Amino acid sequence: MDEGKVSRRDRSLWWIAGVVVIAYALFPVAWIVSVSFKTPSDLGSNRFLPTTWVWENYENILAGGAQDLFLSALRNSVGISLLATFISVVLATFAAYAIARLDFPGKRVILTTALAVAIFPVISIVTPLFNLWRNIGLYDTWPGLIIPYLSLTLPISIWTLSAFFRQIPWELEQAAQVDGATTWQAFRKVIVPLATPGVFTTAILSFFIAWNDFVYGISLTSTEAARPVPAALAFFTGASQFVDPAGAIAAAAVVVTIPVVVLVLLFQRRIVSGLTQGAVKG
Amino acid sequence: MADITLKNITKQYGDGYRAVRDVNLDIADGEFVILVGPSGCGKSTLLRMIVGLEDITSGDMLIGGERVNEKAPRDRNLSMVFQNYALYPHLTVYENIAFPLRLAKFGDAEVDRRVHQASELLELDEHLQRKPANLSGGQRQRVAMGRAIVRQAQAFLFDEPLSNLDAKLRGQMRAEISRLQKRLGITTVYVTHDQIEAMTLGDRVAVLRKGELQQVATPRDLYTSPVNLFVAGFIGSPPMNFIPATVSDGELHTPFGEWRLPESRRPDLGGHDIVLLGARPESFEDSSVVPDTIREHGVVFDANVDVIEWLGNEQYAYVPYEAPEDIRAQLADLERELDSEAMRTQLVVSLDATSRIPEGTTAELWLDLRKIHVLDPATGRNLSVAAADAAGSDGAAGSEGAGATSDASAPEPSPAADENPSP
Numbered sequence: 001m002d003e004g005k006v007s008r009r010d011r012s013l014w015w016i017a018g019v020v021v022i023a024y025a026l027f028p029v030a031w032i033v034s035v036s037f038k039t040p041s042d043l044g045s046n047r048f049l050p051t052t053w054v055w056e057n058y059e060n061i062l063a064g065g066a067q068d069l070f071l072s073a074l075r076n077s078v079g080i081s082l083l084a085t086f087i088s089v090v091l092a093t094f095a096a097y098a099i100a101r102l103d104f105p106g107k108r109v110i111l112t113t114a115l116a117v118a119i120f121p122v123i124s125i126v127t128p129l130f131n132l133w134r135n136i137g138l139y140d141t142w143p144g145l146i147i148p149y150l151s152l153t154l155p156i157s158i159w160t161l162s163a164f165f166r167q168i169p170w171e172l173e174q175a176a177q178v179d180g181a182t183t184w185q186a187f188r189k190v191i192v193p194l195a196t197p198g199v200f201t202t203a204i205l206s207f208f209i210a211w212n213d214f215v216y217g218i219s220l221t222s223t224e225a226a227r228p229v230p231a232a233l234a235f236f237t238g239a240s241q242f243v244d245p246a247g248a249i250a251a252a253a254v255v256v257t258i259p260v261v262v263l264v265l266l267f268q269r270r271i272v273s274g275l276t277q278g279a280v281k282g
Numbered sequence: 283m284a285d286i287t288l289k290n291i292t293k294q295y296g297d298g299y300r301a302v303r304d305v306n307l308d309i310a311d312g313e314f315v316i317l318v319g320p321s322g323c324g325k326s327t328l329l330r331m332i333v334g335l336e337d338i339t340s341g342d343m344l345i346g347g348e349r350v351n352e353k354a355p356r357d358r359n360l361s362m363v364f365q366n367y368a369l370y371p372h373l374t375v376y377e378n379i380a381f382p383l384r385l386a387k388f389g390d391a392e393v394d395r396r397v398h399q400a401s402e403l404l405e406l407d408e409h410l411q412r413k414p415a416n417l418s419g420g421q422r423q424r425v426a427m428g429r430a431i432v433r434q435a436q437a438f439l440f441d442e443p444l445s446n447l448d449a450k451l452r453g454q455m456r457a458e459i460s461r462l463q464k465r466l467g468i469t470t471v472y473v474t475h476d477q478i479e480a481m482t483l484g485d486r487v488a489v490l491r492k493g494e495l496q497q498v499a500t501p502r503d504l505y506t507s508p509v510n511l512f513v514a515g516f517i518g519s520p521p522m523n524f525i526p527a528t529v530s531d532g533e534l535h536t537p538f539g540e541w542r543l544p545e546s547r548r549p550d551l552g553g554h555d556i557v558l559l560g561a562r563p564e565s566f567e568d569s570s571v572v573p574d575t576i577r578e579h580g581v582v583f584d585a586n587v588d589v590i591e592w593l594g595n596e597q598y599a600y601v602p603y604e605a606p607e608d609i610r611a612q613l614a615d616l617e618r619e620l621d622s623e624a625m626r627t628q629l630v631v632s633l634d635a636t637s638r639i640p641e642g643t644t645a646e647l648w649l650d651l652r653k654i655h656v657l658d659p660a661t662g663r664n665l666s667v668a669a670a671d672a673a674g675s676d677g678a679a680g681s682e683g684a685g686a687t688s689d690a691s692a693p694e695p696s697p698a699a700d701e702n703p704s705p
């Protein structure tokens with residue numbers, strides 16, 4: 001009985017700690033949401049909740065004056081992030097498989113290079129990239145952003161995926177080959193299904209990196225042709241130059257957060273750990 | 283269904299290490315052959331070379347008379363059960379078993395028929411829709427076997443399939459595998475380090491040591507006529523005792539007295555100063571329970587019995603003795619190679635359960651000299667078997683009796699002979 005009490009007290013402590021952490025992490029988000037529902041005159045009211053709840057800011061960015069700026073940026077962000085994620089996951093899957101399974105010269109070089117690229121500060125290559133892109137005509141285009149995004153997403157994708165592939169027992173592939181599969185069939189019918197959780201995890205990570213990028217987005221674009229949302233937020237203006245655009249910015253921030261949340265909720269069930277359980281041993 | 287022939291098979295790794303050396307082996311159609319040896323002897327490598335997961339450095343691998351060295355595993359039409367089963371965790375038991383059939387593009391009806399046939403044979407019917415993660419070790423093992431038997435493979439290959447099971451289940455699965463193989467009559471190669479599996483399952487057993495084939499024979503021949511010190515020490519539990527003896531005028535001077543071997547077990551000892559006498563534990567007996575009719579075939583000697591283990595149906599007595607240093611070192615080497623540790627030179631003697639020899643006393647033991655092997659400590663060769671072979675080559679009393687495998691694949695007289703330089 002005593003032990004039961006202790007564990008119940010423990011559990012309530014855990015709950016309290018959890019609530020504190022969640023409140024701490026979500027407070028800025030709640031604030032943004034609250035700001036997005038305020039009228040411009042309400043912004044300086046020093047109150048957490050809006051005095052009157054209005055959809056004005058959302059109307060402004062989705063249908064009103066800021067519509068052109070926001071919707072094209074949203075389209076750019078979605079397109080560029082999805083493409084960058086897709087290319088990076090496909091490339092990383094093959095690369096990671098080779099790294100996990102094959103012994104080839106230069107394997108360590110690839111891994112260390114990937115790590116080196118990942119720790120290289122983004123800001124230091126933006127300027128040369130800006131010049132280069134301008135000269136070869138990639139400035140302010142989708143590929144002009146997708147390529148730098150690949151340099152951000154590929155290293156982490158290769159690292160996570162190769163760790164994932166290493167967990168898959170090699171015997172499974174050999175068993176498939178003995179059962180009559182070609183190398184490609186063994187890869188497609190056995191390895192890929194088992195690696196799916198890893199691929200999805202990697203895809204989500206890549207998508208976040210591309211989606212959240214600001215430095216490349218602001219430096220390598222100049223018009224609506226390629227400017228992504230994080231960069232576009234800085235160009236919002238109020239109804240007149242005397243109106244604070246914070247409400248519109250907050251509304252846009254809320255709108256771009258939604259796809260990310262949806263994505264995680266959607267793929268959460270695909271990221272099941274322990275899918276390889278039961279393959280080997282007794 | 284096919285025969286498998288290994289001709290001068292050698293495996294050399296990139297670092298120059300030779301895992302398998304010049305192995306010759308004929309496996310007849312329908313035969314059950316065991317590859318056995320201590321860990322690191324190359325038995326698994328050899329099996330993986332047969333199935334095609336390991337490249338062959340030199341030599342020829344023939345399956346059904348056709349050279350398969352360069353063929354991919356999928357073109358060899360063999361099925362294999364892996365040590366850790368290697369089930370596909372994302373597929374149900376049904377789909378696991380059906381996997382080879384799906385790859386071979388069988389129709390749904392045919393797949394269904396064959397899967398049910400296999401699952402019925404292995405009593406997996408009620409588990410077909412479950413995932414491997416939810417099965418017990420024995421059930422996973424059966425699924426792995428189901429996947430192997432579901433298609434008409436030329437041969438079954440087993441890589442230590444029972445080593446992950448507990449002792450009781452291992453016994454049951456051993457009987458199951460034996461039954462299955464007899465029923466299906468398919469050529470089978472089975473790798474194990476467990477000599478009980480080796481002795482009970484196989485038509486013939488191939489003993490490997492450091493990548494070299496030592497002896498291929500029926501379990502019975504392996505036990506009664508091991509060709510060398512390694513095989514003699516490896517097969518049998520508790521292992522054979524090796525007693526050092528000095529040769530003088532046909533007499534053998536041992537730590538337990540002067541012995542004279544009977545005519546039948548007396549090889550030509552010319553040129554040998556020291557020999558090892560190999561005697562299995564059951565060749566000894568408490569001299570007080572030996573019937574008079576056979577007493578004359580052996581010798582009686584006094585031995586200092588320091589420990590007795592009574593097991594109910596029999597008892598083991600331990601008799602320590604002093605041996606010359608170089609012989610001791612050689613026996614310790616052998617022990618190490620057999621994955622065990624020799625603490626001291628001692629006899630392990632099996633006695634009748636009714637024997638009442640007390641521990642820590644000197645007792646009179648009897649040794650059946652008709653069952654003694656004389657081994658050359660320098661080369662490891664079993665001189666008794668070599669002598670019997672020589673005598674038997676004109677008569678019918680060869681050590682390669684008309685045993686269980688009377689097919690065309692009777693092994694060449696001891697492949698290990700090449701490896702041991704003649705004295």
